[in-house]
Ligand SMILES: *[C@@H]1O[C@H](CO)[C@@H](O)[C@H](O)[C@H]1NC(C)=O
Ligand SMILES: *[C@@H]1O[C@H](CO)[C@@H](O)[C@H](O)[C@H]1NC(C)=O
Ligand SMILES: *[C@@H]1O[C@H](CO)[C@@H](O)[C@H](O)[C@H]1NC(C)=O
Ligand SMILES: *[C@@H]1O[C@H](CO)[C@@H](O)[C@H](O)[C@H]1NC(C)=O
């Protein structure tokens with residue numbers, strides 16, 4: 166079984182890297198970081214580099230699709246070294262398809278709190294494995310373990326199986342991109358008293374910030390923010406034991422990684438991101454305003470797949486509108502937002518071209534992470550519809566006067582989403 170194979174791979178990789186057989190490099194990747202890489206293995210140390218770190222913000226794309234080895238190379242570290250002001254991390258989640266209050270998120274960080282202030286300043290290593298588990302009764306478990314070193318394998322563009330291990334944490338993932346893209350995140354932490362797995366089987370193709378572009382595709386979703394979305398939607402399965410409580414469920418799953426060559430707070434004025442599934446549609450949204458941006462640009466990335474086929478994977482700002490919706494008498498619906506503006510939902514308008522517009526209302530359910538002021542991560546319900554008429558660009562919950570306008574039946578689903586709003 167695949168799961169067993171990945172588990173074996175993860176277990177095998179937990180042995181010292183000197184035990185790896187020497188491998189021939191099949192090809193030279195366009196970017197050759199010196200983050201302790203040899204034979205396609207990357208090691209990220211827990212000591213910070215004192216000097217300039219260099220980030221990778223594009224990849225060569227000679228063809229219109231990524232082959233299975235190139236795809237896995239998107240998981241490689243995107244900084245050549247980790248200094249105190251940069252970050253590089255790997256994110257996984259699954260939300261329950263029957264009860265969106267239930268969510269598991271696991272993130273593998275290489276970042277200081279100076280680079281990403283939502284980490285703890287007292288962490289003993291920039292390498293940390295974090296877990297957030299949200300139970301049906303509203304209890305959220307959040308904790309982390311520091312790692313001594315992180316190892317990534319199979320991500321040099323010549324393999325279709327890979328792994329990431331945050332050593333001494335009990336957290337690791339295994340990946341396989343052929344014949345299907347699958348991930349298996351395993352946790353065996355005595356320290357946190359957490360054991361189990363999070364599995365993803367991708368149901369849709371990958372997403373880059375602007376899709377695949379001719380010859381060279383950008384990975385910079387907004388100034389200084391790198392992002393690749395290897396798994397925009399997946400059949401997710403969670404089987405965990407958290408301090409004696411069982412957390413077992415299935416639902417939409419997701420994996421991305423993001424990075425930057427400067428502190429998060431020097432880039433962001435506001436940031437809306439989310440992913441979900443409603444009916445046959447898998448969606449990912451990103452809407453960003455940069456700090457002190459004299460051009461007032463809106464950075465977006467839009468992804469919509471229907472029945473596993475990509476309809477949109479692009480960054481043209483006209484293709485997606487994301488707006489907060491506030492309760493009456495609050496500033497929750499203000500846009501552009503300011504710190505402390507807490508919406509009760511979002512309205513999304515995805516332009517699908519000839520297919521019309523996918524209009525989605527996002528309604529908050531559980532708060533699963535954040536400080537409630539500058540940063541909140543939620544789960545929620547989705548309700549939407551496809552509008553094929555140019556003249557019906559309005560919220561899907563408003564009554565329709567043109568019932569013959571070619572609307573599909575109401576679509577419902579679940580989502581995971583967040584906002585960072587730092588403008589005071
Ligand atoms: C970093 O390097 C600079 C210049 O070489 C040096 O002055 C500084 O003390 C170093 N900082 C640390 C924390 O080692
Ligand atoms: C880390 O690298 C970034 C990007 O090159 C650079 O701007 C920054 O000054 C570096 N930080 C340190 C502490 O050297
Ligand atoms: C580290 O800081 C966090 C947040 O301020 C606090 O909750 C935690 O107890 C601290 N841990 C240690 C070991 O001091
Ligand atoms: C909620 O569920 C969790 C996990 O089963 C349990 O640890 C916690 O005590 C429960 N909380 C309440 C308030 O019932």
Ligand SMILES: *[C@@H]1O[C@H](CO)[C@@H](O)[C@H](O)[C@H]1NC(C)=O
Nearest residue numbers: 256272392421423438451583
């Ligand atoms: C960036 O990282 C955060 C935190 O891990 C994650 O929630 C989000 O999905 C990522 N998204 C983008 C667009 O960078």
Ligand SMILES: *[C@@H]1O[C@H](CO)[C@@H](O)[C@H](O)[C@H]1NC(C)=O
Nearest residue numbers: 429430431432433456457458
């Ligand atoms: C952004 O602008 C404000 C006010 O003009 C200034 O105080 C702040 O230092 C600027 N931040 C950055 C990262 O440039």
Ligand SMILES: *[C@@H]1O[C@H](CO)[C@@H](O)[C@H](O)[C@H]1NC(C)=O
Nearest residue numbers: 458459460461462500501502
């Ligand atoms: C940018 O937006 C702000 C606030 O919405 C506005 O005051 C300002 O005039 C805009 N600047 C430009 C160049 O459009």
